[in-house]
Amino acid sequence: MSLHAVIMAGGSGTRFWPASRKKRPKQFLPLARGRLLIQATIDRLAGLCEPDHVWIVTNAQQAKALAKLVPGFRKDRIVVEPEARDTAPCVALATATIAAVDPGATMIVMPADHVIEPEAEFQRMLRRGAELAATGALVTFGVRPTQPATGYGYIECGDAVDRAEPRAFAARRFREKPDRATAEQFLRHGGFLWNSGIFVWTVDSIRRAMHHGNAALGAAADRMLAAASAGQTAALRRAFRTAPKTSVDYAVMERAERVVTVEATVRWDDVGSFPAIASVGTADTAGNHALLAGGAAQIALQARDNIVYAEGKRTVALFGVEGLVVVAVGDAVLVCPQNRAADLKELVEHVRATGRDDLL
Amino acid sequence: MSLHAVIMAGGSGTRFWPASRKKRPKQFLPLARGRLLIQATIDRLAGLCEPDHVWIVTNAQQAKALAKLVPGFRKDRIVVEPEARDTAPCVALATATIAAVDPGATMIVMPADHVIEPEAEFQRMLRRGAELAATGALVTFGVRPTQPATGYGYIECGDAVDRAEPRAFAARRFREKPDRATAEQFLRHGGFLWNSGIFVWTVDSIRRAMHHGNAALGAAADRMLAAASAGQTAALRRAFRTAPKTSVDYAVMERAERVVTVEATVRWDDVGSFPAIASVGTADTAGNHALLAGGAAQIALQARDNIVYAEGKRTVALFGVEGLVVVAVGDAVLVCPQNRAADLKELVEHVRATGRDDLL
Numbered sequence: 001m002s003l004h005a006v007i008m009a010g011g012s013g014t015r016f017w018p019a020s021r022k023k024r025p026k027q028f029l030p031l032a033r034g035r036l037l038i039q040a041t042i043d044r045l046a047g048l049c050e051p052d053h054v055w056i057v058t059n060a061q062q063a064k065a066l067a068k069l070v071p072g073f074r075k076d077r078i079v080v081e082p083e084a085r086d087t088a089p090c091v092a093l094a095t096a097t098i099a100a101v102d103p104g105a106t107m108i109v110m111p112a113d114h115v116i117e118p119e120a121e122f123q124r125m126l127r128r129g130a131e132l133a134a135t136g137a138l139v140t141f142g143v144r145p146t147q148p149a150t151g152y153g154y155i156e157c158g159d160a161v162d163r164a165e166p167r168a169f170a171a172r173r174f175r176e177k178p179d180r181a182t183a184e185q186f187l188r189h190g191g192f193l194w195n196s197g198i199f200v201w202t203v204d205s206i207r208r209a210m211h212h213g214n215a216a217l218g219a220a221a222d223r224m225l226a227a228a229s230a231g232q233t234a235a236l237r238r239a240f241r242t243a244p245k246t247s248v249d250y251a252v253m254e255r256a257e258r259v260v261t262v263e264a265t266v267r268w269d270d271v272g273s274f275p276a277i278a279s280v281g282t283a284d285t286a287g288n289h290a291l292l293a294g295g296a297a298q299i300a301l302q303a304r305d306n307i308v309y310a311e312g313k314r315t316v317a318l319f320g321v322e323g324l325v326v327v328a329v330g331d332a333v334l335v336c337p338q339n340r341a342a343d344l345k346e347l348v349e350h351v352r353a354t355g356r357d358d359l360l
Numbered sequence: 361m362s363l364h365a366v367i368m369a370g371g372s373g374t375r376f377w378p379a380s381r382k383k384r385p386k387q388f389l390p391l392a393r394g395r396l397l398i399q400a401t402i403d404r405l406a407g408l409c410e411p412d413h414v415w416i417v418t419n420a421q422q423a424k425a426l427a428k429l430v431p432g433f434r435k436d437r438i439v440v441e442p443e444a445r446d447t448a449p450c451v452a453l454a455t456a457t458i459a460a461v462d463p464g465a466t467m468i469v470m471p472a473d474h475v476i477e478p479e480a481e482f483q484r485m486l487r488r489g490a491e492l493a494a495t496g497a498l499v500t501f502g503v504r505p506t507q508p509a510t511g512y513g514y515i516e517c518g519d520a521v522d523r524a525e526p527r528a529f530a531a532r533r534f535r536e537k538p539d540r541a542t543a544e545q546f547l548r549h550g551g552f553l554w555n556s557g558i559f560v561w562t563v564d565s566i567r568r569a570m571h572h573g574n575a576a577l578g579a580a581a582d583r584m585l586a587a588a589s590a591g592q593t594a595a596l597r598r599a600f601r602t603a604p605k606t607s608v609d610y611a612v613m614e615r616a617e618r619v620v621t622v623e624a625t626v627r628w629d630d631v632g633s634f635p636a637i638a639s640v641g642t643a644d645t646a647g648n649h650a651l652l653a654g655g656a657a658q659i660a661l662q663a664r665d666n667i668v669y670a671e672g673k674r675t676v677a678l679f680g681v682e683g684l685v686v687v688a689v690g691d692a693v694l695v696c697p698q699n700r701a702a703d704l705k706e707l708v709e710h711v712r713a714t715g716r717d718d719l720l
Contacts, residue, residue, distance in 0.1 A: 018677065301710045302700075310693070315719055317378065319696035319707040321684070326695050333670070333688045335695055336679035340662075347679040350661045359675055 003130055004105045005049045006094040007041055009058040009066065009112035010081065014348040014360075015273050015341075018332035019309055022360055023061060027112035028069050030293035030311070031277045038112040039070055048123045049108070055079055056112070057094050082237040088217055088251045089243035092210060096224035096236065099203040106130050107206065109248075110198040115269045115277070122266050125166050129200035129262050132161065132168055137260040138209055138253065139200040140171060142193025143268045148183035151272055153195035153249065155261050171259035174249060193261060195249075196268055206252070213255035216244045273341045274325045278307045288318065296328070307338060332359055363490055364465045365409045366454040367401055369418040369426065369472035370444065374708040375633050375701075378692035379669055382720055383421060387473035388429050390653035390671070391637045398472040399430055408483045409468070415439055416472070417454050442597040448577055448611045449603035452570060456584035456596065459563040466490050467566065469608075470558040475629045475637070482626050485526050489560035489622050492521065492528055497620040498569055498613065499560040500531060502553025503628045508543035511632060513555040513609065515621050531619035534609060553621060555609075556628055566612070573615035576604045633701045634685045638667045648678065656688070667698060692719055 012025045020026045032040035038056075045054055057079045058066060066078060079097050081090055091109060098105050108126060116122050129139040142155045153176055157169035174195065178186065186192035201209070207225075211218030220243035227235035244251070253259060271277050278289035287305035290298040296310035303318035310316045310328040318326065325341050327334040336344070351359055372385045380386050392400035398416075405414055417439045418426060426438060439457050441450055451469060458465050468486055476482050489499040502515045513536055517529035534555065538546065546552035561569070567585075571578030580603035587595035604611070613619060631637045638649035647665035650658040656670035663678035670676045670688040678686065685701050687694040696704070711719050 018675075297716075299707075299711060299714065299716065301707050314691050314693060315378075315716070316693045317695070317707060317711070319694065319704065320700035321695050321697060324681070324695065326693065328688070328693045331674050333674060333676045333686065333693055334679065335677070335681050335684065335686050337681060340680035344679065347659075347661050347677060351659060351677070354659065356657075356659065356675070 001130060001134060002053070002102055002105050003049050003108065004053040004055065004098050004102065005045045005108040005110065006079075006091075006098070007038065007054070007056045007110060007112045008087065008090060009038055009056050009062055010084065010090065011111070011113055014345050016309075016327075017344055017348050017351075018334050018359060019311070019327050019329055024065055024069075025062065025113070026271065028062075028065055031271060031291060032115060033281065034293060036069060037115070037271070038066070041110070041112050041114070042070070042073065044116060044119050044122055045108075048126055052077065053102075053105075055094060055098065057081060057090055058112075059084060082240050085240070085243060085245045087248040088210070088214070088246045089220065089240055091206065091248045091252075092217065092221040092224055092243055093236075093240050095203055095206055095221065096228040096239075099207070099225055100228035100231075103203060106133050106200065106202050108198070108200050111270070113271060114197070115267075115271050117267045125262060125265055126198075126200065128164065128166055128168065132260050132262065133200040133202055133205065136202070136205055137258045138205055138256050139168075140253070140259060140261045141196045141198040141264045142169075142171075142261045143196050143264045145183075145187055145192065145194055148180060148187045149194065150177055150180055150183050152270070153177055154183075154186055154192045155195050157191050157193060157261055161260055166265045167263045169261050169263070171261040174254045193263060194268075196264055197270070199248075199253075209252050209256045212257065213253075214244060214246065214251040216242075217246065217251055220244070273344070274307050274309060274327070275338050275341050290316075305338070307341075361490060361494060362413070362462055362465050363409050363468065364413040364415065364458050364462065365405045365468040365470065366439075366451075366458070367398065367414070367416045367470060367472045368447065368450060369398055369416050369422055370441065370450065371471070371473055374705050376669075376687075377704055377708050377711075378694050378719060379671070379687050379689055384425055384429075385422065385473070386631065388422075388425055391631060391651060392475060393641065394653060396429060397475070397631070398426070401470065401472050401474070402430065402433065404476060404479050404482055405468075408486055412437065413462075413465075415454060415458065417441060417450055418472075419444060442600050445600070445603060445605045447608040448570070448574070448606045449580065449600055451566065451608045451612075452577065452581040452584055452603055453596075453600050455563055455566055455581065456588040456599075459567070459585055460588035460591075463563060466493050466560065466562050468558070468560050471630070473631060474557070475627075475631050477627045485622060485625055486558075486560065488524065488526055488528065492620050492622065493560040493562055493565065496562070496565055497618045498565060498616050499528075500613070500619060500621045501556045501558040501624045502531075502621045503556050503624045505543075505547055505552065505554055508540060508547045509554065510537055510540055510543050512630070513537055514543075514546055514552045515555050517551045517553060517621055521620055526625045527623045529621050529623070531621040534614045553623060554628075556624055557630070559608075559613075569612050569616045572617065573613075574604060574606065574611040576602075577606070577611055580604070633704070634667050634669060634687070635698050635701050650676075665698070667701075 027038040156173040158172040161168040223239035289307045291309040293311045295313040297315040299317040302320045304322045306324045387398040516533040518532040521528040583599035649667045651669040655673040657675040660678040662680045664682045666684045
């Protein structure tokens with residue numbers, strides 16, 4: 001089996017401001033025990049895929065950040081999206097690019113900005129997914145919910161596929177981010193897993209599923225493959241722009257005939273906020289979490305349950321405070337209570353409204 | 361009358377850490393509506409004393425900071441203490457230096473790191489003091505207490521000297537920092553003023569009072585004057601080191617025969633902590649105080665009653681927090697509740713104990 005991995009690094013987002021910026025979204029932050037999330041994502045694939053089988057799909061701006069911040073990554077494995085058109089065209093572009101050089105490829109598709117540990121277990125889970133993908137299934141990975149989260153999509157599981165480990169189920173239905181009551185129902189019912197956003201499929205399966213789910217998408221995917229195979233970059237970009245602006249979940253997965261969900265046996269977090277990243281790391285005895293990079297330090301006295309994110313040669317001193325998030329980077333400092341960290345978007349909107357786009 | 365001013369800039373202190381450091385004590389912080397406290401102290405004298413009649417007494421380390429941070433100040437008006445020996449030798453050194461060039465001088469002596477406003481009223485008050493000093497009195501300035509402060513010395517006032525304004529009283533007694541109960545008693549009694557640490561006297565009066573209060577001090581002062589008059593720098597330094605290590609309050613003022621206290625008609629604050637400096641400045645409608653210098657900015661959303669001190673090209677964003685002090689300077693950030701700001705010394709001790717002397 002020829003296994004490729006596609007890392008989707010298009011995300012932006014405001015929930016890590018002022019650490020994350022337009023030009024430096026979350027995946028470029030050192031949130032993975034000191035490593036950049038995207039570097040950890042690349043490292044996690046070592047031993048699973050050949051280095052030249054690892055691809056990153058991203059936009060032009062982030063491609064520059066990538067070249068600068070992950071200088072070891074092969075430039076010819078960076079696939080630049082001509083424009084943002086949601087995930088379905090993005091997957092079609094990656095598929096065409098890989099199929100052009102390796103028509104029999106099996107593809108892992110995964111986000112750049114999640115925390116997944118441990119690596120060995122991740123690879124075992126992915127290998128299991130690749131075996132199932134070889135049977136023609138579109139394979140997803142589901143995380144057993146620990147709380148009625150309303151920020152994740154859910155996968156409703158059906159019958160077990162076989163008796164091998166990690167366990168795999170026929171995916172019965174995809175459920176978009178539910179309201180609280182529905183999420184609680186999912187949790188009580190027990191047959192629902194969080195959609196991790198990680199997929200495995202063969203080039204053939206995904207191309208078939210695109211045609212099946214959305215004819216316009218399938219046709220655009222065909223044009224992309226033709227252009228990629230002919231080495232026609234301009235044509236490939238044109239073909240990309242003809243693809244419908246839709247998500248792979250909606251246009252492909254929810255309509256696919258055979259979707260299998262492997263139950264994730266890893267610790268997984270999509271790292272949606274500072275409190276989330278802290279829950280992955282380790283705290284001192286007073287419950288203070290420090291996420292430090294580039295020579296940063298933390299000093300805490302009579303301080304409890306705080307989260308500090310700092311970069312560069314600076315020390316963050318906490319004295320007598322509790323339950324705060326403190327972020328200190330080059331040109332900005334943020335102080336907010338942890339229970340408001342999920343609302344950071346409001347502050348970012350305020351920053352924009354006050355004309356400080358330079359900080360975004 | 362030939363009026364000179366001596367600015368005593370020897371203080372260090374930890375209550376403004378991490379803004380203040382060993383090499384950059386409080387007087388070099390931009391706490392005077394954007395100006396350095398020492399610059400504001402110099403500016404406050406304009407029109408009252410000739411520029412070449414303004415002197416700064418400081419230690420060798422701060423003399424360097426002074427030359428760098430207040431480049432406009434005349435180098436030949438900086439008097440460097442050979443070593444720290446409390447305020448009495450310091451006053452003797454300043455007196456000798458001034459008497460050597462202007463034997464008939466009247467001297468104002470004042471700290472470098474207080475906030476005093478408005479300037480015109482300050483000058484009116486000092487002129488009144490200088491007139492009283494011309495009669496041979498040692499003149500002090502007392503601030504009407506607004507609370508039973510235990511951090512200030514008090515002056516017990518006796519009879520009014522005359523009917524002129526601002527009011528002046530014979531100083532009956534100096535009372536060192538009292539305990540709470542005593543301070544409350546002072547406040548109830550009404551005849552007590554805070555000792556502002558500002559003095560006016562003639563060269564003759566202070567020299568006589570030094571001899572009267574402490575013979576060893578008087579003798580050392582004589583040796584300093586002889587050396588200064590002869591232009592013998594090394595001898596002056598040697599003479600300084602022979603002076604007893606004592607304060608001008610204890611060795612001179614408390615024992616002097618004629619001390620007069622002018623009631624200060626200015627807004628005065630010795631700026632003992634971040635909350636104190638904020639009380640001098642102005643807040644936004646939500647009660648947030650911003651002390652910003654060197655291009656720093658503040659953004660506050662759903663934040664109340666915070667104090668931000670920031671220097672350099674950085675923005676401090678407060679979101680949903682209340683009652684905090686946030687300090688952001690080059691290599692350090694501090695977050696602490698306002699009601700712990702007076703205990704910052706504990707944190708500074710902790711910083712020292714953890715081996716981070718580089719931050720002090």
